[in-house]
Amino acid sequence: STGAADRTTATTPVTIAGSDYLGGAPVYTAAQDKRWAANGLTSHLQSFATGRDALNAVLGGQAEYGVVGDLPAVSAILGGRDIKVLAALSSFTDWRLLTTTSARITSFADLKGRKVGLPEGTNVQYALTGMLTEAGLKPADVTLVNLAPNQITASLARGDIDAGLTFPSFYDATGTTLGTKYRELRYAGYPFRTLLIAGPGANTSTSTAVLRTLTAATAAAAKDPSAARKAVITQAAGAVQPAFVNRHFASYDYDVTLDRPLLDLLLDEGTWAKSTQKLPGTPDRATFLNHIDRAPLTAAAATAVTLPAK
Amino acid sequence: MIRLEGVEVRYGDALAVAATDLEFAQGSFTSLLGPTGCGKSTLLNVVAGFVPPSGGRALMDGAPVTGPGSDRGMVFQHYALLPWFTARGNVEFALKRFGLPRAERRAHALRALDDVGLADAAEKYPAQLSGGMRQRVALARALAAEPRVLLMDEPFGALDAITRRRMQQLLAELWRRTGTTVVLVTHDVDEALVLSQRIVVMAAGPGRVIADHRMDDGTASPEDTRPRIVAQLDTEPR
Amino acid sequence: MIRLEGVEVRYGDALAVAATDLEFAQGSFTSLLGPTGCGKSTLLNVVAGFVPPSGGRALMDGAPVTGPGSDRGMVFQHYALLPWFTARGNVEFALKRFGLPRAERRAHALRALDDVGLADAAEKYPAQLSGGMRQRVALARALAAEPRVLLMDEPFGALDAITRRRMQQLLAELWRRTGTTVVLVTHDVDEALVLSQRIVVMAAGPGRVIADHRMDDGTASPEDTRPRIVAQLDTEPR
Amino acid sequence: MARAAAPSVRRGKTASTGPPLVSAGLLLLLWWAAARAGVLGDGLVPTPWQTLKAAHAMWADGTLAADLRASLARAGQGFAYGATAGVALGFLTGHRPRVAALVSPVMSFLRPIPAIALVPLITAWFGIGEQAKHLVIAYAVFLAVWLYVHDGVARIPADYRRAARTLGVPAWRRLTEVLLPAAAPSVVTALRHGAGLAFLALVAAELGGAQSGIAYRLQVDGQFLRTDHMFVGIIELGLLGLAADALIALTGRRLIHWSTS
Amino acid sequence: MARAAAPSVRRGKTASTGPPLVSAGLLLLLWWAAARAGVLGDGLVPTPWQTLKAAHAMWADGTLAADLRASLARAGQGFAYGATAGVALGFLTGHRPRVAALVSPVMSFLRPIPAIALVPLITAWFGIGEQAKHLVIAYAVFLAVWLYVHDGVARIPADYRRAARTLGVPAWRRLTEVLLPAAAPSVVTALRHGAGLAFLALVAAELGGAQSGIAYRLQVDGQFLRTDHMFVGIIELGLLGLAADALIALTGRRLIHWSTS
């Protein structure tokens, strides 16, 4: 039952709850290029402050699809919610530990015994675990300070924390604010994936059309990145800073896939979340595979699915 | 007709009015006299339906009184004017239920205010009136509502002698004309004698009726009654 | 000594009291008589310092009155008791400034309440008192404060004849004993004649003084004065 | 109601623009000095001048006007719903102690529950349309308005109601001509507080599904720590609240022209 | 103040536990039915039973008690500061119209500004310690308490003050023996509202710098979509608010035992 969109002249409405204009860029470039209509779809793009809010919209049936970060999806899957991962849209590895010169932290190993501020329960905490592991440290070796993403800069400036982790949108402003005191440590060990998920209301033929659209949009963006950047800026209508898009667009690796590393990431993140937050559910392969729907992407772009079925 | 059957009022443990039987005949004019704090207002409040008796019951035309009603009008000891209405507004407030056209209602209210000598103060708010003026607005309002029973709690207490006499005449005329049942609480023995057919004298500690003078059935004349009442009011302790 | 020099009070455009000159000598006892709404309370309020005159000025011992003060006590027409204090509490409220020990202050307050016949009601709150009882608490409170000038706005209006006479005696004794300057607003000509050395008669429309009877300097005797005052009160329109 | 004689009753109580201007000037001066002195953290607090420039930029590109329009519409609608419900329930419970005993604990229970915590539920049930936003605002306004109206109605002197009933005034007129004016000062205060909350609640209401709005912009700009833009938003909210408050207070003063003593 | 004669003045006004229990029961039933019927969205609303289990688990591992303790301490401290400041300023402005004209617009300006939007500033100035949290809570409480107290004081009948002044009562005693009791009903209502806000403001206060607390837990559990845990937190907030409200209302009823009419 694929290709319904090709045969009918009437378009199918799809509602997509988004939260990340950069991670989910293909959704927006597709809109800018009128690619949704070309695939027989009328898209309604909702925008939320966080991936968790977007996920809630999907769970509540307000949107059929959601563009969310990996961690909210992992939480929902462990919680036994009725969602399916359809594809990863992008991957981001340009993480930074923010610190000041006066903190004298030049490597992750220097974090031992220091105060690190971050928004607890978000994927930057997962990133920190990776940084520590890389330096041979354990989470217990640092003092975690739970801070809102927008508090990190001020807390660093005051010296209330020695280092901080927050979302990429705050990187530039923190650099500007701290000036010469600013120091950052890069970390590429966490390939953050932005996922397309489907709620219970989605059907395979529509999902296929959605993925076909996104695949085409991704290919077009690869050919002309500057046009894609402009498209994101236009679509965001002020929700993201043009300068930010221009600077960080290249940090994202756009590819609509279902691959082995994705499963590994979900597994690892699930195990981490379960151990730190005592979440319910079992973070094993079967659980995640059960929540990955290969059919639509297979139908839309068979080669993009490299994830083994078992 | 109003009947009090063994009406008793307690505030907490204190007995304000001891078991009292009284009857106010249709169209009668009764004055209630007694020292301050003897329970005159309390008794009026029972008839008006504001205070439920702790014992006994009050009947209006045979039906137990369960709350206030338009059949029993009241001139409050502390006036109870509505501060957001002018003097005229307060009177019109009482007139609205008659469903008169606006202009007529207004004219009626102004006439009622004129009757109590407040034609000039019709557009003033209660806060802009002197004590005696407020009392007269309360009087005009109660009269305008044409209740079948008119309960009046010291309605002339804040008035000078001249105004007071005029208000007494107004009340007497109204009573004669409409046959309203009137129960008047007053501290002025002469006022009671001039206006009423019957004078009930109360005493304090606890509040109770100690005398019931009926001038209407010829058993008592004003001349004999006056000194008797004065004596009765005086014998009380305190 | 209190002097009013051309005192005039306007509320908005309305002239409540037209330019008035009056003097109340130290230790004098003056009654203020007049029809309701003629400005008696307003004049008292000017002396008390509640209402600033729109014209002229009020002087207390030569100094302009700018606000209320403990030298000028007041018995309010509407009592102004504090509902959160008992009768005794209200009196003690006035006594505290004398810095007596607690027990003594308490005894003093109870004595003051006994003087006004309210020994039994000392622990009751204003809401639990009848109108006349409240008025007497207000009286006891004002007297207890021992002001040099005592301004009284119909202080006996809600009292029965017996109680009223007793309160008049109380006031007369106090005045004789302490030499307080008293200004008494009343509607009762006889009360004014019995108590005061001087009677100021006011008229309305606008409020103004129309007569000043001085019984203290022998220029007027109570017998002649009474009919004159009654006539003066009656000649007024309305 | 006639107003002719009113001024004489309440003289000296009319609002003047002088003192508010004084306090505005003082605040500005304080802000400028603090921002200049750098005590506020470098770059974390913009100067009045930087803020003004940001406001100008936001005005020029149209976002300021669009945000204002969107937020005003939302706050207005939400306020209208919440205030209506709060006033209505306040009169009911203030008048009927039995109903109050049922309702009051529910309100006390709901009062400390932040609208923001309910946003996921509201998103799930009511979506992200304007109605869901109105609901969030109405909820916040309702709770605050109810309490004060309830309190005001419960404290109406018994004599007013008694007088009305002995005059044979029917229930409907007792409500409109006795309870309503008697509780009017409390209602005005409740509405003033409610108006402030309506703008405050925009933060929760515009959390999801909005593409414009002051609080939406605050959040978006917050993502990039654009403090100058954020200050524009904060000041916008403050000025809107101030304007709404002044409007309600003024209307209240015109309606409640009598004095009770 | 003596209480002996009080019951007679205010009979029928004592609180009973019956109606609150009825409304609690009704709410529970409604919740259970809704969760069972599944109308509330998949997994978004836990059943009462699931919530109870979550509460038990949180109790067993100690987080519930730790969160409660942390939040209660914060809300209590913040409330104490904010309420004290609000009551004090309310008395000042209610009593002095000139000061009110200066202060009132500032308050109306601040009222619509969400504490959450100020969190970055507060972090910059006051850091992330407990004091910063108390400040956030105090700010929210202060604004609400001030308005009601101001309003209540401004409406005290002039005669009370006049009586006090003619009796030579000095300013301090006029405050404690006249203004305070006269405005007491407004103060109680203000504090009831303020107590609810103190818990509400935990959401902004525990946004950062906290490692325990009800709102902190709500936020972290929210990240992981643990709705059963979140419901425990929401109900905790509600019950705390309810308890604080009942306590203040009860204390108020005991203190304000007189009747004004």
Ligand SMILES: Nc1ncnc2c1ncn2[C@@H]1O[C@H](COP(=O)(O)OP(=O)(O)OP(=O)(O)O)[C@@H](O)[C@H]1O
């Ligand atoms: N609400 C109340 N609570 C307790 N006691 C009350 C209450 N109302 C009245 N009383 C008491 O009941 C008694 C009778 O009061 P009431 O007002 O009926 O007297 P009254 O005859 O009208 O006096 P007055 O002539 O002074 O108006 C008084 O002793 C008073 O203290």
Ligand SMILES: Nc1ncnc2c1ncn2[C@@H]1O[C@H](COP(=O)(O)OP(=O)(O)OP(=O)(O)O)[C@@H](O)[C@H]1O
């Ligand atoms: N606050 C006010 N605003 C406007 N007019 C007022 C105000 N207070 C009093 N008046 C007017 O001033 C005049 C005098 O009032 P005042 O209260 O002094 O009279 P009074 O002589 O004390 O009368 P009474 O014997 O009835 O108490 C009245 O006409 C009244 O309407």
Ligand SMILES: [Mg+2]
């Ligand atoms: Mg009485």
Ligand SMILES: [Mg+2]
């Ligand atoms: Mg007077």
